[in-house]
Amino acid sequence: MDGRRARAMTVNSFSSVSLEPALVLWSLGRDSARYALFRHAPTFGINVLAFDQVELSTRCARQDDLNGAGAQWTERESGAVFVEGAIARFDCRVTAVHEAGDHEIIVAQVLDFDTPREAPALVFNRSAYGQI
Ligand SMILES: Cc1cc2nc3c(=O)[nH]c(=O)nc-3n(C[C@H](O)[C@H](O)[C@H](O)COP(=O)(O)O)c2cc1C
Incomplete structure (x- = not known):
């Protein structure tokens, strides 16, 4: 670690929206302690975790500090x-950000992406973690 910090949050609401332009969304709970942070972030990264990263998912649901959660990470030019x-x-x-009940729907354009690893994906279904 070199003293840099990054904030994260476990989310299951990530979804694709549009192909042209490439748009995605996720929904942010309004009662989250991380609400102000993510509501006003102009950029963010979405990381689709592998099944062997289930502990990272559990930790990032409890706390927002990626170093504390034990993750290795890099920051992109955008800040993601x-x-x-x-x-x-x-x-x-x-x-765009849309109010939706007790959540805000955050819509974003995909500036870039990569698929650095082939491994079973971590999923959360019926209140339990699994893999596909
Ligand atoms: C599998 C899983 C999926 C989650 N998906 C979302 C989500 O889509 N949106 C959201 O706001 N919170 C989601 N959460 C909850 C947050 O990760 C976090 O636990 C919650 O915001 C409470 O912590 P906070 O008040 O520190 O933010 C999810 C949690 C888990 C374990």
């Missing part, structure tokens, strides 16, 4: 954070 070991990573710039 890419996590080592993830199977797909998206460098995203926010284009």
Whole structure:
């Protein structure tokens, strides 16, 4: 570690929206302690975790510090954070935020992405972790 810090949050709401332009979304709970941080971030990274990263997912649901969660990561020019070991990573710039009940839907354009690893993906279904 070289003293740099990055913030993260485990989310399951990530989804693709549009191919042209490439848009994705995720929804942010309004009662999250991380609400202000992510509501106002102009860019962010989406990291699709592998099944063997289930502990990282659990930790990032409890706390926001990626170093504390034990992750190795790099920061992109945009400010988005890419996590080592993830199977797909998206460098995203926010284009719209929509109020939706107790969440905000955050829509973003994909500036860049990579798929650095082939491994079973971590999924969360019926309140349990699994793999596909
Ligand atoms: C598998 C999983 C998926 C989650 N998906 C979301 C999500 O899509 N959006 C969200 O706001 N919180 C989601 N959460 C909850 C957050 O990760 C976090 O636990 C919650 O915001 C409470 O912590 P905080 O108040 O420190 O943010 C998810 C948690 C887990 C374990």
